[in-house]
Amino acid sequence: MLDNDSHSSSRHLLDGTAQTLRELTGGAIAELRIERVVVGVFFTGVKLSNGCGGVAYTPPAQIKRAGVEILKGSSQVIKGMEVTRVLAGELVGPFAEIVRLSTINALSVPFFNSGRYAVDSGNDISGFDQLFSGRRVCVVGAIIPLLKRLRSLGTAETVIIDQKEDTTFEASLGRRVSLGQTAEALARCETAVFTGASIANGSLPRLLAMVPADAAIAVVGPTAGFIPDELFRRNVALVGTVIMHDSDRALDVLAEGGGAYQLFGTCMRKINIRNVKRIRELHLAGSNQTKRRNAS
Known part of the structure; x- marks a missing residue:
């Protein structure tokens, strides 16, 4: 079985990535907020307050579990949430880890044009x-x-x-x-x-x-x-x-059930x-x- 029951196996990898992003972004990260989030059928997308966006695959198994998990507790409002809190894992809910991964991807965008890689x-x-x-x-x-x-x-x-x-x-x-x-x-x-x-x-x-x-x-x-x-x-x-x-357009596509093929x-x-x-x-x-x- 390739699809794990939790995201713990990837957690260490993403925790290390989040820490590197904190170091690279410096104090500016404290000002960043989640401006928009879409949990789509195929991909989840996030737009940050600096305009950068990121997407991550929405695992079908997670969608199936969400029908049960969402009834177990109150949900958080993600829009406006501080990025530092998302990185720290303070977001809860059935899609919390996918939103976190999308946020990490959005935070990474500026560094691909920096010459670091x-x-x-x-x-x-x-x-x-x-x-x-x-x-x-x-x-x-x-x-x-x-x-x-x-x-x-x-x-x-x-x-x-x-x-x-x-x-x-x-x-x-x-x-x-x-x-x-x-x-x-x-x-x-x-x-x-x-x-x-x-x-x-x-x-x-x-x-x-x-x-x-x-x-x-x-x-x-x-x-x-x-x-x-x-x-x-x-x-x-x-x-x-x-x-x-084009973060807004991408999230519009995801909200309407689109996938990666429509975004490329x-x-x-x-x-x-x-x-x-x-x-x-x-x-x-x-x-x-x-x-x-x-x-x-």
Whole structure:
């Protein structure tokens, strides 16, 4: 089972990220408030009082539990709440952790343009073919456009794990294995790809522990839109995520039941964040794009 009963497994990762954001933001963080929040069917979105926005995957299991949890106590008013309180975990309710993750993503936006990280703008991961081409790749989370990109890159093998039984895809995109084979599939991969859903449902730290020490790791999706320090400490080589540039429009789309596909190109732009040190350790800094950017 990939979907945990709680978010405790991701809590340490997000706590460390929140602390780094406090340090980077300094005293200015005390002035920030939650200006708007939308808990959508597919994604949860937050807009801060500085205009920055962030989104995170809304786990279906959490939506199911919310019907029971919401009857157990009074709800908090999130709009106007201090960001420092959200980061500290003072928000309660069935979607508290997803709102917190969205807030962390919104807080991270300014630092992707600060020069602190090796950020590349681009539509997908295909510019980093050395992490995927000719390699045994295991993907946890069946995002069809991602699988099509991997097929175009010519992986030696693509193994797909997805807990949603109704997810279907062409056989040419990869070989599906059961959830019970997750550890075995990850243990033999050369590159592991995890979607942001694994952060939202709390399974990512456990999945990372199953990956061989010499394998490359990529984490992809809008949910992974936070500063990557903690992911890099866990040997993630590449984060493929987004920056939101029209928060109000994005939250309008989510409020009407839209998902990530409706946000790309209109409210968000894709970015890739490279862990240059890890890529070099793996001797995978071989693509023309990476060589050129490392030399600059």
